[in-house]
Amino acid sequence: MTTKLKRDQLAPRKAANWRKNFKEEAKETFNLIVPDLILQKETYKTLIGENENRVRIYLGLEATKKDDKYELCAFAVSSFLLGSGDVYADYETPVFKLGAPNADMSDNTEAVIESIHLYRKWRSGELDTKDIEAPYRQYIYPNAYLLTKFELHELFNVQSKPDIKIEFGIQKTMTVILSAMASSEDMRSVDESREDYDYASICPPNCDERSIYNT
Template identity: 65%
Template sequence: MEKKLKRDQLPAEKAKNWKKNFKEEADKTFNLKITPIILQKETYKSLIGENENRVRVYLGLENKKDGNKYVLCAYAVSSFLLGSGDVYADYETPVYKLNKNNEDFSDNTEEVIESIRLYRKWRSGEIEPDADGAAFRQYIYPNAYLLTKFELHELFNAQNHEEIVLEFGVSKTMNIMLSSASSATEQTVEAADELEYYDEAQLCPPFCDERSIYNS
């Protein structure tokens, strides 16, 4: 009997295929180095606050290369519902860099913005324009992800994990997949059979906060 999926949970086979697709796409258009992107429980609590805001994750690049490759990084901010529609606006602070140990960059938002802008230059093909697939990056890789309350609640509260890992998978665009895997776990395609993955994050574009300093 097939296991009943929880809200916002990805079927194991889909998660496995997305991870496989991303690995294949990396050989064509994704010439960045990835280090573990971790969201810790204390960071999550700080971002959602008393109003249970949503969490938006922006992609950025480190300002120094590792060898001949740029290194992908990520930042998390709190987003609140603007009015009665589906538009979520970002708070400028707090903002956290999602390293193995999350860092509060609230006093250094300019560095965050520069990192995000550097990623967007890569995404648009302005950086390393002669690399394979540079012209197609903007159609595959988003700027940011607006995570749902349900997937984070399930992993942090219902399952009581102290940290979750943010990985990537590709359907037609690069998606973000949340799981309970620790930062020390090797993230292989085969691991998708053993873990619960969640993905109902809204991609930016089109779900962006045009007023946000991090979306400039």
């Protein structure tokens, strides 16, 4: 019997698959140390405030290396709905570094910004110019995550957890690539003259439930 999932909950097999994919991809493009990244309940309550704002997590890098490797870090800020659309804007402060315990960095936002910029140099491949796989990081690893209200409410308020752990996974979904040219056998080769297109919506989730072909 399949257990009904809560809102924004991942199916156990999907979560396990995403973690597995992350470990596999780490062998190719991810060379960072990942410490325990913790979001504490008191930090969560401070960030959402009375208006129940959302929490955005930015990725950064520590300024100094460990064992010749950069170490990942993360920062949480409060994001509010801008107008009547679906755009969320960040408050500059408060901003917290997600360690154990969480550290209020509101008086040192310059250090936070420098850390985020350093991560983005890693993400673009600028920090590893001799690594041929490094430029592909920008297509795999995002800059930040806008968390939903429901997942945090479930963990902190319903389940009364004092803190939650931030982990990472990679979802693999086959997509279409449209091109007028034959594909190269070398999947990593780059042909600047080639034009490829893909902004297709995939099914699921974007399906026509009434279609006779979607049965």
